[in-house]
Amino acid sequence: MRPTADLLAALEERPPSPLQGVHDDALTRRGVRLLLKRDDLVHPDLPGNKWRKLRLNLAAVLESGGGALLTFGGAYSNHLRATAAAGRMLGLDTIGVVRGDELASRPLNASLARAADDGMRLHFVTRADYRRKTDPAFLAGLEKRFGDFHLVPEGGSNALAVLGCVDLGRELRGHADVVAVACGTGGTLAGLAAGLDPADQRVIGFPVLKGGGFLADDIARLQTEAFGGPRGDWSLDTRFHCGGYARVPPRLRSFAEEFGQQHGLTPDLTYVAKMLLGVRTLAEEGAFAPGTRVAAVITG
Missing domain, CATH: 3.40.50.1100 (Rossmann fold)
Structure with a gap:
């Protein structure tokens, strides 16, 4: 392996x-x-439900050969922080689409700063754009910007997370x-x-x-x-x-x-x-x- x-x-x-x-x-x-x-x-970096919801998603990414993992969260999202930590530990690139204005979020709060330190690329979007996070056209724009990625929804909640x-x-x-x-x-x-x-x-x-x-x-x-x-x-x-x-x-x-x-x-x-x-x-x-x-x- x-x-x-x-x-x-x-x-x-x-x-x-x-x-x-x-x-x-x-x-x-x-x-x-x-x-x-x-x-x-x-786990100290992946507590509780964050680890349970991420683990099968991470396994699927590794099984497919790796690549970047993109997900969504607010400025204080524990999910973004946990995803970034998992990416660091497993050698996966991570991208966090953050709800809110970047200037208003500077300097970064402790949660986002930790995610950035763990290698997550933070991409700030307006609240209006954030509401389009499931829109195929919006996701296509993200793919054009960042290249191919594995998508994990906001909070990590998908079928794999539920199974986890x-x-x-x-x-x-x-x-x-x-x-x-x-x-x-x-x-x-x-x-x-x-x-x-x-x-x-x-x-x-x-x-x-x-x-x-x-x-x-x-x-x-x-x-x-x-x-x-x-x-x-x-x-x-x-x-x-x-x-x-x-x-x-x-x-x-x-x-x-x-x-x-x-x-x-x-x-x-x-x-x-x-x-x-x-x-x-x-x-x-x-x-x-x-x-x-x-x-x-x-x-x-």
Whole structure:
């Protein structure tokens, strides 16, 4: 095998991420046990769902002989940063199409700076052009500019990503009754749900975008592309976007700080904190029967 393929095989041999039980007063009072699925510990540069969603896409690129990998993301995208890191480790060229004005993004924030340091070519486009990211004419323009490339969609969510997330569900079989996960594009939930036991496990997804109910259609589409039809018992709770993507109202910041003080893990404010706030609120509302084991996926 090529050296890059050897590296990918070594990455794929990493053990399952830890499952950590914590004593959370709000849930314990309701007889609910909280478990943290520490997917943030899968890899220092490719945490959690980023690695799971990228690994089969990366394998496909290597199997085809290599080449450049192009993907999309916002100015603070963890997906862009993880893709760049994977490219560096596997010897693949990476191109990141970034939503927003380049001048407004200079100097680069820490996320984009890390991606650039890892060799990613950053291409800034207007928000109007970014909305055309699936338009064949727009993609043809990118191909003319950069040459041939392997396309991975925004957030890494495609059929290969969904298949890569199935193992997350399998790792939780027998350990939880309800699994909670934050949702940006829905790919992680689509695969996670398929890996769980549909007879006695279910998933609740917490969209981090305002009006995130549209993700239900996206998740159904992704499952159809990956498996030929729906899989698993899943639902969405759209109440915990906290004003929209990357919005951080005082209530959310206060919750994240309190959670960190209690459990030694301060959740990221864009995704994980919103999901954990949703889990705690549902417990307080009596949504979980006493004795329920809730596994919250810490995606990074």
